[in-house]
Amino acid sequence: MVNVLICGIGGKMGGVLLELMHGDGNAKAVCGVDIHAPENIGIPVYKSFGAVKEKVDVIIDFSSPAALSDELKWAVKNGVAVVIGSTGYSEEQLKLIDDTSKSIAIFKTANFSLGVNLLMKLVKTSAEVLGDKFDIEIIEKHHNQKVDAPSGTALMLAQSANANNKEYLYGRDKTAGKRGKEIGIHAVRGGTIVGEHEVMFAGEDEIITLSHSARSKKVFAAGAIKAAIFVAGKPAGKYDMQDII
Numbered sequence: 001m002v003n004v005l006i007c008g009i010g011g012k013m014g015g016v017l018l019e020l021m022h023g024d025g026n027a028k029a030v031c032g033v034d035i036h037a038p039e040n041i042g043i044p045v046y047k048s049f050g051a052v053k054e055k056v057d058v059i060i061d062f063s064s065p066a067a068l069s070d071e072l073k074w075a076v077k078n079g080v081a082v083v084i085g086s087t088g089y090s091e092e093q094l095k096l097i098d099d100t101s102k103s104i105a106i107f108k109t110a111n112f113s114l115g116v117n118l119l120m121k122l123v124k125t126s127a128e129v130l131g132d133k134f135d136i137e138i139i140e141k142h143h144n145q146k147v148d149a150p151s152g153t154a155l156m157l158a159q160s161a162n163a164n165n166k167e168y169l170y171g172r173d174k175t176a177g178k179r180g181k182e183i184g185i186h187a188v189r190g191g192t193i194v195g196e197h198e199v200m201f202a203g204e205d206e207i208i209t210l211s212h213s214a215r216s217k218k219v220f221a222a223g224a225i226k227a228a229i230f231v232a233g234k235p236a237g238k239y240d241m242q243d244i245i
């Protein structure tokens with residue numbers, strides 16, 4: 001059994017993770033960390049990592065980039081692996097994650113769904129086959145509480161499509177002018193949309209559209225639990241969905 005600490009346990013993803021782990025024979029939520037600690041959830045919740053007393057094998061993080069620094073320091077000190085699901089990290093924070101993966105195992109992905117990871121492969125192949133004659137536009141849609149934009153998944157899809165190191169254009173307003181060779185990335189926010197991603201290849205007289213629609217947050221939580229079971233006890237290094245697909 002893998003003992004899991006959920007960072008961001010009071011949030012939407014934290015709640016779904018707890019629910020799924022109740023019925024899981026391989027992973028058990030033993031405690032949580034959250035700056036807004038929920039009450040009466042049956043396991044201890046701390047406001048900071050320094051207060052954690054339980055024996056933990058893996059942290060699953062669906063919180064905010066603000067938690068990263070203390071979380072990684074605590075994980076290194078205690079030899080604990082980390083699964084990072086949060087998005088919106090700065091370049092500096094991404095470097096901290098890379099550097100820390102020399103000391104502990106870190107599994108990181110902006111999207112835990114099998115479907116999106118397949119979509120990334122399809123986008124890569126399509127971009128290679130279609131080449132520069134097709135304009136690429138990425139449209140992502142999420143609920144009205146999402147803090148970062150564009151989504152981490154949209155950025156992963158752009159990277160998959162970007163064999164030729166094209167620039168990214170975020171949104172398109174009147175200053176954008178005529179289209180060049182960029183990849184356009186557009187964020188839409190509203191209601192309770194779980195996560196929609198569409199990659200459009202627009203050529204002369206034909207359009208190819210590849211898309212993924214998440215219908216519930218369970219798909220991400222289930223993937224993160226799989227990742228936690230996979231990464232527990234693994235040697236230091238960086239891991240992602242390609243390692244478990």
Ligand SMILES: NC(=O)c1ccc[n+]([C@@H]2O[C@H](COP(=O)([O-])OP(=O)(O)OC[C@H]3O[C@@H](n4cnc5c(N)ncnc54)[C@H](O)[C@@H]3O)[C@@H](O)[C@H]2O)c1
Nearest residue numbers: 008010011012013034035063064066067086087110111112
């Ligand atoms: N990788 C994926 O597949 C995937 C899927 C869904 C969401 N996400 C990402 O996960 C993150 C959380 O999403 P959510 O919808 O659950 O958000 P949410 O706002 O519902 O929950 C975030 C929780 O983190 C807590 N928190 C904020 N700052 C903290 C800190 N410094 N230390 C400890 N706890 C802190 C908040 O109090 C809150 O309870 C976002 O970055 C989102 O983009 C990733």
